Amino acid sequence: xxxxxxxxxxxxxxxxxxxxxxxxxxxxxxxxxxxxxxxxxxxxxxxxxxxxxxxxxxxxxxxxxxxxxxxxxxxxxxxxxxxxxxxxxxxxxxxxxxxxxxxxxxxxxxxxxxxxxxxxxx
Amino acid sequence: xxxxxxxxxxxxxxxxxxxxxxxxxxxxxxxxxxxxxxxxxxxxxxxxxxxxxxxxxxxxxxxxxxxxxxxxxxxxxxxxxxxxxxxxxxxxxxxxxxxxxxxxxxxxxxxxxxxxxxxxxxxxxxxxxxxxxxxxxxxxxxxxxxxxxxxxxxxxxxxxxxxxxxxxxxxxxxxxxxxxxxxxxxxxxxxxxxxxxxxxxxxxxxxxxxxxxxx
Numbered sequence: 001x002x003x004x005x006x007x008x009x010x011x012x013x014x015x016x017x018x019x020x021x022x023x024x025x026x027x028x029x030x031x032x033x034x035x036x037x038x039x040x041x042x043x044x045x046x047x048x049x050x051x052x053x054x055x056x057x058x059x060x061x062x063x064x065x066x067x068x069x070x071x072x073x074x075x076x077x078x079x080x081x082x083x084x085x086x087x088x089x090x091x092x093x094x095x096x097x098x099x100x101x102x103x104x105x106x107x108x109x110x111x112x113x114x115x116x117x118x119x120x121x122x
Numbered sequence: 123x124x125x126x127x128x129x130x131x132x133x134x135x136x137x138x139x140x141x142x143x144x145x146x147x148x149x150x151x152x153x154x155x156x157x158x159x160x161x162x163x164x165x166x167x168x169x170x171x172x173x174x175x176x177x178x179x180x181x182x183x184x185x186x187x188x189x190x191x192x193x194x195x196x197x198x199x200x201x202x203x204x205x206x207x208x209x210x211x212x213x214x215x216x217x218x219x220x221x222x223x224x225x226x227x228x229x230x231x232x233x234x235x236x237x238x239x240x241x242x243x244x245x246x247x248x249x250x251x252x253x254x255x256x257x258x259x260x261x262x263x264x265x266x267x268x269x270x271x272x273x274x275x276x277x278x279x280x281x282x283x284x285x286x287x288x289x290x291x292x293x294x295x296x297x298x299x300x301x302x303x304x305x306x307x308x309x310x311x312x313x314x315x316x317x318x319x320x321x322x323x324x325x326x327x328x329x330x331x332x333x334x335x336x337x
Contacts, residue, residue, distance in 0.1 A: 001239050005232050008196055015203040016210045023207025040211060085218075097280070101145035110150025110277055112208035 026118030035075030039084065042071070043117040048107065056091075130170050130318040133295075137166040138325040140288050141278040142332070149333030150277065153205040158278065159326040161198035165268055167191035167318060168231075169295035172261060174302050185238065187315050192235050195228050224271035231264045258299055265296040 019025060029038040057070040074084050092107065092115065099106035108114030141162065149155050168191055171184065202209045212221045237246045238257060247253035269292045272278075273285045294301075 001236055001242070005236060009232070012196075012199060012203070015200070016213045019207060019210070020204055027207040029211055040208060097145070097148055097277070101148040101280075103147050108151070109148065110154045111206060112212075113206050114151070116208045 024113065024118060027113055027116055033071050033075045035081070037075065037081055037084075039075060040116045041118040042088075043115060043119050045107075052095075127314060127317050129173055130166075130314065131321045133170045134163070134166045134318065134322045134325050136291060137162055137169070137288075138329055140284055140291070141329070143284050143287075144281040145278070146332060148278070148280075149330075152330065152334050154202070155330045155333050156326075157198055157201040157205065159329045160194050160201060161272075162278075162329065163322045163326055164191050164194035164198060165272060165292075166322060167194060168261075168265060168268060169292060170318065172265065172295040173298045183315060187318060188235055188238070190315060190319065192231055195231060199224075199228065218274075220271050220274035223267045223274070227264050227267035227271060230260055230267065234260050234264065262296045265292050268292070 019028075026041055029040055031038050032041065033039070058068065059070070074080055074087065080087070093109060096107040097109045100109050150158065167187060171188060171191065203213075212218065213225065234257065237243065238253070243253060247256065269289060273288060279285050279288055
């Protein structure tokens with residue numbers, strides 16, 4: 001029993017530390033966008049989001065005007081950067097999940113690699 | 123007392139049905155739903171293991187089901203790590219709390235299996251009573267960590283009432299040794315593993331098909 005469990009945990013550790021050969025090599029945390037914090041790769045399809053109000057992403061909540069792409073401030077501004085993952089999961093994934101649960105066409109709901117693509121197109 | 127065949131079927135059906143209460147169309151894609159179906163089956167198995175019943179003379183059933191639950195939990199983790207190159211970053215520093223809860227549940231479950239295996243069990247515990255006390259305490263810990271892992275990840279159980287029912291179900295199971303056999307040494311239910319695996323396999327297939335192939 002001990003050798004079996006030890007092997008399983010070591011295999012699991014190896015899978016966490018080392019990328020599986022069949023997965024995208026750029027699916028990793030690194031410094032991207034105009035920031036210093038390493039973040040996962042991300043993608044965004046503008047053409048698929050024309051039904052969403054522009055200010056949902058291009059916002060400047062301080063004065064209520066529209067602003068640059070959301071990713072800029074959310075990576076560089078230390079007051080919100082630490083909440084990047086939670087905020088973007090709430091904004092993107094929750095909306096996709098709501099559409100999917102209503103039976104409508106939606107973006108990715110759960111599969112991480114479907115959004116964390118290395119093109120970083122915003 | 124609940125029959126041995128009824129409990130596995132009822133628990134598997136209840137756990138999977140809870141995921142369909144609010145968002146039965148919501149899926150994470152085929153590969154993700156397969157991985158999470160394995161996880162929910164492990165949760166159902168964990169809950170079954172907590173229910174005591176009269177000993178029937180086939181002691182190994184609880185132990186055998188325990189190994190299956192452990193195997194399902196490992197399969198859940200390995201599958202998701204293998205099919206999605208991003209998942210591994212959610213088991214590194216900075217990962218959300220619910221992922222650490224899942225990892226803790228797996229580690230403690232492995233320790234439970236290791237410390238209960240004969241003849242090594244005698245090495246770990248001074249008496250049967252001491253073994254039973256620690257075994258139950260660690261089991262409750264596994265159930266609690268698993269509950270946090272599932273509810274805080276908040277996908278299949280996305281509504282408050284789903285979470286409340288799920289917590290109620292796990293709480294009922296976790297405390298079963300005390301409320302089902304007060305004052306008496308409870309023995310683990312001799313749940314037929316074949317019943318658990320067959321109805322669990324069917325529930326898992328339906329879980330994936332309904333979310334991904336339903337019109």
